[in-house]
Amino acid sequence: EAQVTQNPRYLITVTGKKLTVTCSQNMNHEYMSWYRQDPGLGLRQIYYSMNVEVTDKGDVPEGYKVSRKEKRNFPLILESPSPNQTSLYFCASSLAAEPYSYEQYFGPGTRLTVT
Amino acid sequence: GQNIDQPTEMTATEGAIVQINCTYQTSGFNGLFWYQQHAGEAPTFLSYNVLDGLEEKGRFSSFLSRSKGYSYLLLKELQMKDSASYLCAVRDSTSGTYKYIFGTGTRLKVLA
Numbered sequence: 023e024a025q026v027t028q029n030p031r032y033l034i035t036v037t038g039k040k041l042t043v044t045c046s047q048n049m050n051h052e053y054m055s056w057y058r059q060d061p062g063l064g065l066r067q068i069y070y071s072m073n074v075e076v077t078d079k080g081d082v083p084e085g086y087k088v089s090r091k092e093k094r095n096f097p098l099i100l101e102s103p104s105p106n107q108t109s110l111y112f113c114a115s116s117l118a119a120e121p122y123s124y125e126q127y128f129g130p131g132t133r134l135t136v137t
Numbered sequence: 138g139q140n141i142d143q144p145t146e147m148t149a150t151e152g153a154i155v156q157i158n159c160t161y162q163t164s165g166f167n168g169l170f171w172y173q174q175h176a177g178e179a180p181t182f183l184s185y186n187v188l189d190g191l192e193e194k195g196r197f198s199s200f201l202s203r204s205k206g207y208s209y210l211l212l213k214e215l216q217m218k219d220s221a222s223y224l225c226a227v228r229d230s231t232s233g234t235y236k237y238i239f240g241t242g243t244r245l246k247v248l249a
Contacts (some may be wrong), residue, residue: 057239064241065180065226070234125182126182126237129140130178
């Protein structure tokens with residue numbers, strides 16, 4: 023089944039404890055992206071990757087890191103989480119980022135709480 | 138700067154037609170997407186416009202006017218299952234790469 027998977031789905035952690043949220047897609051997609059979704063603010067892009075070894079900052083990259091060593095995986099790293107990073111996180115992928123109608127497929131989401 | 142505006146909430150009756158508007162400001166417009174998101178779930182793709190005009194897909198249609206920075210999503214023959222949030226998103230190529238900017242979403246309630 024074609025899908026984007028994220029792990030973990032739920033995480034409660036404490037301030038300053040490094041964590042990684044994994045994202046994997048099995049559709050051979052070139053473009054991958056991370057978003058956070060907060061009430062009243064909508065989906066905001068954190069980082070995106072046009073292809074392997076190519077990553078760029080979105081609108082809210084502070085406090086996050088990413089890497090794209092393989093086409094299928096795009097982990098999100100929080101080196102020192104803070105309470106303002108409590109949010110619902112979505113990973114998404116699309117076939118390409120070329121100007122075609124390649125929609126993004128979203129993972130199921132990771133609900134992160136930082137205390 | 139980049140900005141997308143859409144109404145926060147709308148209510149309509151089962152069987153009716155509803156139009157959800159979206160206005161945007163971006164210097165590197167490269168396509169507009171509509172997604173549907175049910176509560177507690179991930180967004181799913183509904184439609185895409187890059188040229189002016191209307192795109193129709195079953196009960197859903199989406200319109201784009203690039204000169205006005207305006208789009209709408211039209212839902213016909215509303216069903217209870219259409220109760221969800223509808224997200225307008227613009228793909229922007231200002232930086233030479235492709236970023237996505239989402240509106241805050243329109244929560245649609247369909248009443249029996």
